[in-house]
Amino acid sequence: MKKERDIDIVLGLAGNPNVGKSSFFHQLTGIGVNVSNYPGTTIELAEGIVKHEDHTVKVIDLPGVYSLGAVAEDEWVARRAILERDVDVIIDIVDASNLERNLYLALQLIELNIPIVIVLNQYDVAAQKGMSIDPESLSESLGVPVIPTVANQGINVAKAFSVAIEIGLKQKKPEKKVDMDKKLEERVESLAEVISKEIDTVPFGLPPRSLAIKLLEGDEELIDSVIDEEGGEEIAEKARELAQEINEEYGEASAFRIARERHGLASLISEEVSERTEVSPSLSERISGWTTETKTGVPILIGVFLGLLMLLFYGGGFIEEVLIGGWETYVEPNLVSVFQIISPNPEIAEILDIGINLGIKGILAVMFPYILVFFLALALLEDSGYLPRMAYVMDSVMHKIGLHGKAVVPMLGGFGCNVPAIMATRGLTSKRQRLISTFLITLVPCSARTVVIIGTVGAFIGVLPALVIYGMILTLIFLVGFTLNRFIPGETSGMVMEIPPLRKPTFKPVLSKTWNRLKEFVYIASPLLIVGSFLIGILDASGVMNSIVEPFSIFTESVLGLPPILIIPLLYGIVRKEGALVLLFAVAGTSNLGSFMTSLQLFVFALVVAIYIPCIATIAVLKREQGWKHAIIVTVSTIVLAIIVGSLVFHLNPLSLMG
Template sequence: MGKEKDVDIVIGLTGNPNVGKSAFFHQATGIGVTVSNYPGTTVEIAEGKTEYEEYSIKMIDLPGVYSLGAVAEDEWVARRAILERDIDVIVNVVDASNLERNLYLVLQLLELDVPMVIALNQYDMAMSEGIKIDPDVLSEELGVPVIPTVATRGKNVPEVLAKGIEMGLENRKPEKKIEMGKDLEEIISSLSEFIKENLDSVPLDLPSRDLAIKLLEGDEELIKSVIEKENGEEVAEKAQELARKIKEQHGEAAAFRIARERHGMASLISEESSVHVEVKPPISERISRWTTELKTGVPILVGVFLGLLMLLFYGGGFIEEIVVGGWESHVQPPLVSFFSYVSPSAEVAEVLEIGINLGIKGILAVMFPYILIFFLALAILEDSGYLSRMAYVMDSAMHKIGLHGKAVAPMLGAFGCNVPAIMATRGLTSRRQRLISSILITMIPCSARTVVILGTVGAFAGIYPAFAIYGIILALILSVGVILNKFLPGQSSGMVMEMPPLRKPMIKPVLTKTWNRMKGFVYVAAPLLLLGSLLIGVLDVSGVMNSIVNPLSPLTAGLLGLPPVLIIPLLYGIIRKEGALVLLIAVAGTSELGTFMSPLQLFVFALVVAIYIPCIATFAVLKKELGWKEAIMITLFTVSLAIAVGAVFYHLNPLGLAATV
């Protein structure tokens, strides 16, 4: 049993990527979950609590992995979490439509000899594809309970929880040991007995048989742990000797031979428990094909992207009008009167009005209308399975800038926030690709920069100039990518990735993903923006602002043609990009920016803000992922590029925008 004091049982949720594990998790726990990094890693795990009958349950949603080899960081986290976090029972979510592939992980989990229940998920999809699996036969083959589920509809989720509670409380381990080929099993048994005789304790409390298999596979972490123990070197040497014996017998490394055995067992078990019948392909399969064929996939991709921008422009603008209008009508008048009543002087009242009233109004105009809608749309695209198809369609184009289609996912995520997008480049195969993608990601308009574009140009100059900014940035990204691909040493690699099924997004997971991304803005950005607005008020009232604005006016007024005071929001934009708009409203003294700046000035301001380094957090993650030198170079490059492009568009004005208010 686990050591959790406030719950009766702890369930670890495991499975391959894209098997409906998140849907199962949210059906079981709702949206009240916490997401945090596993200690010492950047891998996120979600935890949620729920009640079933009289039992209190804690569920840990582990990373989606294909194996427990601990080669990748997410595999290491999944294995560690199962063995170290006092998990009482594993619920392994298996995709019924891809049973054989999923069984490879199942077999590795069985080797851990811990209580387990199989949730045979997407059972309806398997049936629609002509795959009929007998859960009773599969359960007999594996020695653990197997329950068919449709997690998107919550079907049989309570039954899985009930069986998991039963297995966990009774500590019922798998009833069957699935053995490999006779000669291989003899070697494993021999090493297992040698481990029992020579080691007083086993790393991670692994079963001796599982440790034997891992040592034969050459698991570096476990080999190191074993060597540190008394008689550990003898055990490690014995494992090497037996691994060489396997290679001599089978003509391939022990790790490959063991993997081949598992794949063979997975295939055999899948065949024993499944039958295939002819069925008509479902409509979702035809739609899926349309999204991956170039002649239809590219127009769909462009349509999705334009639809996203239109949703932000019209939907965000509609919400902004309601929220800001409501604030100005019902809250602002009594709030300003209150400041005048309680303040000892008119100067203090002015500082409070600029800092609190305009600050909150700026946040309301930024955070909920645009950031919330973007994160909601991104969560829907992720949950539907469309992002993988976008990566597939974009693969050939991405090769021209030194990347492959997998880079589409972090680059699309960059439209939400550049920080996690740069961290997501760890999934790329070389440092060259990570460097190129990180540079290009810093140029992608995140949700905060989108707010600036739509809140200035979109709102006061029109949607077409706003789209023009995206076009300019896209052209810059492509140009920089082609140049980097040409001059950076190395070559781009091919792409191998899984294509998950298209499915209808679930409300609970979509809302949870949206909130988990939004809460960083709510808890972190809002206080910083209010603090920045108060600072603007103090600088303005005290007259200190002029000492900052005047020396830099040759840059703002001369080169970029902007009101000199705009250097304040431009500088603050390095800290938080959405702060550039909030503080622009603060220095302008109005949310009606069209009365303060001309359409051309609004365009240049938004263009400059959209190109240079997104925020201080992006600089920090660049430093962490690539190093100080690269972070500084990328920052200086984007700032210089922003000033140069902004100056060109102000002085040439190729769009013919009005230059006067």
């Protein structure tokens, strides 16, 4: 990334996961932010532009990481942005209630000798836990400004931002270095002197001491960069000799010794600047305990899931009823009149009616009642810190299908969208787990599939049959996972996962997450669906529709028991799932699907659409993550599963639905 001409300063927000970076970011930037991938990676960065006095500031929310080791892709991105000076100043968000753990990353950032401000966020949570931290003492120990904040309430956020801008503009570095063990420090300084003498251009402009520490840690990227410089071979050799000396001196690899020193310093500093008193557990902490205990956590998890579905069934259904009722009362009659004025030709008027009227009506029936409500609920669950608790509770169940509880997080993300959920499997520890979880995520009913289920079965048959579809899909996921676990060689590893504190969701981050997910539907899907509606209108008016439908009619009608015309939305569902519902309205010629299809047909249609491969975007990400072979296998397998299950339900009709 390069600084744009009209940007005066770039500020990066760094910190561990779950420290409140999102709250801090959205307090600064508001809702209107851009989300894009860091060049050459799948890691998304949120960016916002802020005016501060006479300066234009770009704020970048860097990935949440525990260190700058560049082992995982998110660590690499955070480190790369800092090393290449994509950012002018860092605000390191530290969880005040977990000071010792968070100081490890802070010490690494300070070692880089870059302009930095430490923010003690969640200061109120620390106080509730009986922790009292002295920001001035911490600032003196670290040699950088330290400001306590409560980001979700906006407390001191503006002050921290102002101080960071001032430091960034002046390029004010840390005022002191945090020394390690004396003998270790001597070797660091010895290598730093050699670096100063031997090479003119230090990689990434790092200070010699910072580079020396990284070389002693065995940082391969920086070692390669040094070797490429004239005189670099001598420095690399000197680093190897000193690393061997450290190994002999302390009985462990130099990288481990340096990490141990940082942890020790973090513990020592934390003890010196904070005091702790015993306090009774707060209500939030007690609720947090209930969510992670099996006896209470499982019922809570089921309750949350059912509550989400009820919100969609009743809340979304009410919104749909209001929107469609208003459209049919106030807009549709006028549009039909306009179409007749535009063209006396009934076929042209029919094309316009299907393309514009039914197309927009279908989008309204999908976007606001179901997609918007689902994304809003998902953002609330994410911001509250509840999702990791679901992962913890589900850990033992997940082991039966070859995964651990951490895989629940990307799978839960699949309820929003399968594409980023599949990308999130990179955080799993083995190729086997990534393969199994990727396959299962494609079966998770994403928001688009949920729209189809609720917009058909939920709206026209009832809540219970819709819940049965979810039950069938979850059972199918378990059976497929159990089978894959049996036949794919390897073992399931254990889970190491941090559980953040429960917290009250913050208004701006929730709205921002909701909008960032919804805008793809608004800007990309909606125009495509209007085009699809127009195409249906043209095919229907020209008589070409029958020539497309007839070859599939035996399969559609005899195997699945559906009206032959439904092959059109079924095929379009491979492009975008919500499009299957919108085009269903278009081919039905009415928003009252109950008058076009029987209850059994609605159930089978929703079930089939909910099982087979989510969309073209999912196929593309499967290819990128697992290769064409696995992408084709997953795609074909889910289509076959959908046909088999749909056919069985049609012919057996286990719910005795009206056929």
